[in-house]
Amino acid sequence: xxxxxxxxxxxxxxxxxxxxxENLGFGQRKEIISPEIHADNSVTFRLLAPLxxxxxxxxxxxxxxxxxxxxxxxxxxxxxxxxxxxxYTYAFTANGLQMNDPNNVHYRRDVASTLNVxxxxxxxxxxxxxxxxxxxxxxxxxxxxxxxKTDRRITIYTPPGYESGNTSYPVLYLLHGMGGxxxxxxxxxxxxQIIDNLIAEGKAKPMIIVMPNGNVAQEAAPGESSxxxxxxxxxxxxxxxxxxxxxxxxxxxFVDKNYRTVRNKSGRxxxxxxxxxxxxxxxxxYYPNSFDYVGLFSAAIMPNENAKSSVYKNIEDTLLxxxxxxxxxxxxxxxxxxxLYQANTDFRKxxxxxxxxxxxxxxxxxxxxxxxxxxLSEFLPLLFNQ
Amino acid sequence: xxxxxxxxxxxxxxxxxxxxxENLGFGQRKEIISPEIHADNSVTFRLLAPLxxxxxxxxxxxxxxxxxxxxxxxxxxxxxxxxxxxxYTYAFTANGLQMNDPNNVHYRRDVASTLNVxxxxxxxxxxxxxxxxxxxxxxxxxxxxxxxKTDRRITIYTPPGYESGNTSYPVLYLLHGMGGxxxxxxxxxxxxQIIDNLIAEGKAKPMIIVMPNGNVAQEAAPGESSxxxxxxxxxxxxxxxxxxxxxxxxxxxFVDKNYRTVRNKSGRxxxxxxxxxxxxxxxxxYYPNSFDYVGLFSAAIMPNENAKSSVYKNIEDTLLxxxxxxxxxxxxxxxxxxxLYQANTDFRKxxxxxxxxxxxxxxxxxxxxxxxxxxLSEFLPLLFNQ
Numbered sequence: 001x002x003x004x005x006x007x008x009x010x011x012x013x014x015x016x017x018x019x020x021x022e023n024l025g026f027g028q029r030k031e032i033i034s035p036e037i038h039a040d041n042s043v044t045f046r047l048l049a050p051l052x053x054x055x056x057x058x059x060x061x062x063x064x065x066x067x068x069x070x071x072x073x074x075x076x077x078x079x080x081x082x083x084x085x086x087x088y089t090y091a092f093t094a095n096g097l098q099m100n101d102p103n104n105v106h107y108r109r110d111v112a113s114t115l116n117v118x119x120x121x122x123x124x125x126x127x128x129x130x131x132x133x134x135x136x137x138x139x140x141x142x143x144x145x146x147x148x149k150t151d152r153r154i155t156i157y158t159p160p161g162y163e164s165g166n167t168s169y170p171v172l173y174l175l176h177g178m179g180g181x182x183x184x185x186x187x188x189x190x191x192x193q194i195i196d197n198l199i200a201e202g203k204a205k206p207m208i209i210v211m212p213n214g215n216v217a218q219e220a221a222p223g224e225s226s227x228x229x230x231x232x233x234x235x236x237x238x239x240x241x242x243x244x245x246x247x248x249x250x251x252x253x254f255v256d257k258n259y260r261t262v263r264n265k266s267g268r269x270x271x272x273x274x275x276x277x278x279x280x281x282x283x284x285x286y287y288p289n290s291f292d293y294v295g296l297f298s299a300a301i302m303p304n305e306n307a308k309s310s311v312y313k314n315i316e317d318t319l320l321x322x323x324x325x326x327x328x329x330x331x332x333x334x335x336x337x338x339x340l341y342q343a344n345t346d347f348r349k350x351x352x353x354x355x356x357x358x359x360x361x362x363x364x365x366x367x368x369x370x371x372x373x374x375x376l377s378e379f380l381p382l383l384f385n386q
Numbered sequence: 387x388x389x390x391x392x393x394x395x396x397x398x399x400x401x402x403x404x405x406x407x408e409n410l411g412f413g414q415r416k417e418i419i420s421p422e423i424h425a426d427n428s429v430t431f432r433l434l435a436p437l438x439x440x441x442x443x444x445x446x447x448x449x450x451x452x453x454x455x456x457x458x459x460x461x462x463x464x465x466x467x468x469x470x471x472x473x474y475t476y477a478f479t480a481n482g483l484q485m486n487d488p489n490n491v492h493y494r495r496d497v498a499s500t501l502n503v504x505x506x507x508x509x510x511x512x513x514x515x516x517x518x519x520x521x522x523x524x525x526x527x528x529x530x531x532x533x534x535k536t537d538r539r540i541t542i543y544t545p546p547g548y549e550s551g552n553t554s555y556p557v558l559y560l561l562h563g564m565g566g567x568x569x570x571x572x573x574x575x576x577x578x579q580i581i582d583n584l585i586a587e588g589k590a591k592p593m594i595i596v597m598p599n600g601n602v603a604q605e606a607a608p609g610e611s612s613x614x615x616x617x618x619x620x621x622x623x624x625x626x627x628x629x630x631x632x633x634x635x636x637x638x639x640f641v642d643k644n645y646r647t648v649r650n651k652s653g654r655x656x657x658x659x660x661x662x663x664x665x666x667x668x669x670x671x672y673y674p675n676s677f678d679y680v681g682l683f684s685a686a687i688m689p690n691e692n693a694k695s696s697v698y699k700n701i702e703d704t705l706l707x708x709x710x711x712x713x714x715x716x717x718x719x720x721x722x723x724x725x726l727y728q729a730n731t732d733f734r735k736x737x738x739x740x741x742x743x744x745x746x747x748x749x750x751x752x753x754x755x756x757x758x759x760x761x762l763s764e765f766l767p768l769l770f771n772q
Contacts, residue, residue: 129614
């Protein structure tokens with residue numbers, strides 16, 4: 001009898017797999033591999049679509065639609081040139097309709113788009129991989145925000161050894177951009193892999209990384225709050241009106257109360273991309289003696305002139321206060337093609353005008369996660385060294 | 387100048403949204419809402435696909451393909467009957483090709499299939515929702531498994547108040563089925579929402595829930611280990627050959643060392659679905675004085691007669707030992723249509739034969755997450771009460 005039951009389980013598992021094949025809308029049991037990363041770092045994408053008239057693949061590995069060709073079995077394919085090491089996103093378009101790759105279960109959501117991902121190693125992206133190194137813990141928690149009269153969700157990375165030791169660690173507050181949330185840096189940004197790898201290589205100090213949700217109108221990422229499974233939008237109310245900056249102290253208090261932290265500015269860094277750069281700039285001024293390390297990645301620097309919050313008043317005064325209090329690193333990174341390039345140039349002139357020191361990193365490219373991952377990889381080794 | 391920069395950011399965000407629309411392969415800026423859950427709990431699915439000849443929606447809300455109809459704008463739609471409260475999965479098929487809903491960013495992966503999800507409230511599924519209640523912490527950690535000579539990833543839920551208190555908590559070890567991993571119960575199983583809600587209602591004791599990866603050939607879920615972004619398979623080596631049961635002590639040791647736990651059998655429960663029921667059965671026998679609470683959900687009870695591991699020897703002897711040591715709850719749940727129904731009936735006869743007491747729950751339906759979420763919801767309130 002026991003043998004029979006075990007056999008039944010095998011038959012069941014085989015039927016599940018057959019069903020999965022049939023779900024492709026095709027009777028054949030052909031195993032499709034997509035994407036296939038070749039030894040030379042070219043990539044082949046494949047889609048079984050015998051009834052389609054045209055199929056193409058789009059992604060950040062190349063411009064525009066890359067036409068795929070169909071073989072006798074109805075499998076469409078396209079092979080790229082040799083690709084630089086990077087984490088890429090892509091999608092198919094079959095008969096004018098965009099769709100995900102049914103043979104790739106790995107996705108990233110960016111605002112309301114969900115795209116497949118693939119990682120080409122052998123270079124920059126090796127630091128984005130999960131490698132055989134000690135891994136920190138990634139926790140999704142909720143903290144009380146009296147300033148927002150609610151509990152809010154937050155992602156917190158603690159370094160390898162945190163739970164079993166007694167050491168206090170410095171903290172990086174790492175902020176997302178418009179349309180992001182507490183899941184953006186851990187998924188699109190590969191922040192937890194990057195820090196694991198840098199710590200393992202001895203290139204970054206062990207630290208806690210706190211990744212809050214910068215949309216104060218939102219308790220948690222879409223699907224993770226009582227609002228349920230709704231469709232995310234790019235712009236939310238109260239993202240850049242001062243409320244987040246004003247209530248950021250709730251986050252610092254929560255972290256200092258619940259974790260073994262270095263509770264002064266030498267143990268605190270704040271950095272963010274785009275809107276998160278805006279927040280980092282204003283928060284570091286608004287609490288001018290709280291952060292020794294500031295990182296502005298493609299930052300949307302300046303507020304609307306009509307912004308009413310006191311956060312945005314007296315910008316120069318608070319910068320001078322911050323300068324007077326002292327800090328160790330003020331890091332500005334921007335891509336040459338970024339639509340915020342000129343704004344960052346103007347901002348640097350402003351800093352120069354008051355002799356406010358900063359490190360400046362100008363990269364190729366624009367307003368992309370590709371750049372923000374690079375900036376984070378370069379920024380982390382500079383933290384908490386002094 | 388500041389106003390200009392802010393304006394530029396708004397233009398940029400608008401252009402991102404336009405681009406997202408264009409990615410649908412369609413020039414029109416029509417906002418598609420899908421799925422739309424109506425007040426009467428019927429659901430409308432929509433897909434913008436003006437060039438398609440046929441579109442249908444499949445899912446566990448109804449049998450087979452549900453044909454959608456096209457309106458003048460090229461939007462296909464289908465409205466269900468009033469649906470019972472449940473967490474549903476679905477996909478579209480356009481011109482014979484299965485695809486996800488581009489207007490729904492909420493997905494669940496089950497082995498190698500990634501399907502959209504929707505939640506219909508007003509009944510059973512309310513306990514699967516994130517509600518306005520205190521939330522526990524969900525951590526992804528790595529533990530050392532000397533028995534497997536590697537570090538392995540694990541999901542750990544700690545109840546609200548854990549981090550700020552000093553109380554010791556009982557622990558439920560909650561095991562996934564074949565093709566699952568440490569992400570199955572938190573995603574498909576809604577385990578962390580269920581326990582948050584039951585604790586808030588006073589229906590379950592605050593507890594730690596440990597969700598390990600039962601595939602010892604796998605360090606972590608697909609995409610979360612150094613194996614990178616590969617395509618998952620249903621069956622992995624060494625899933626039911628004794629190795630997991632033998633090395634389960636590594637998990638218990640890790641949990642007892644790293645958390646404030648009740649370190650005896652009155653503070654330990656173990657439960658699992660399908661293969662996880664198999665594991666729970668064998669682990670609770672193999673460590674016969676370790677668990678006062680055992681839950682077998684649609685369990686694949688018996689090993690292959692040829693299984694060589696000593697874990698599977700002397701089954702009756704170890705059951706008698708377990709009985710002699712005493713336990714508080716032995717809970718068996720199975721659906722009437724489950725392919726393992728007969729196996730569970732035979733198993734119960736075996737238990738009856740040695741006067742081994744158990745609670746029995748027979749439900750409608752088969753081998754589905756729908757049943758396992760219900761079983762978990764019913765099992766949790768029975769734990770750690772005595």
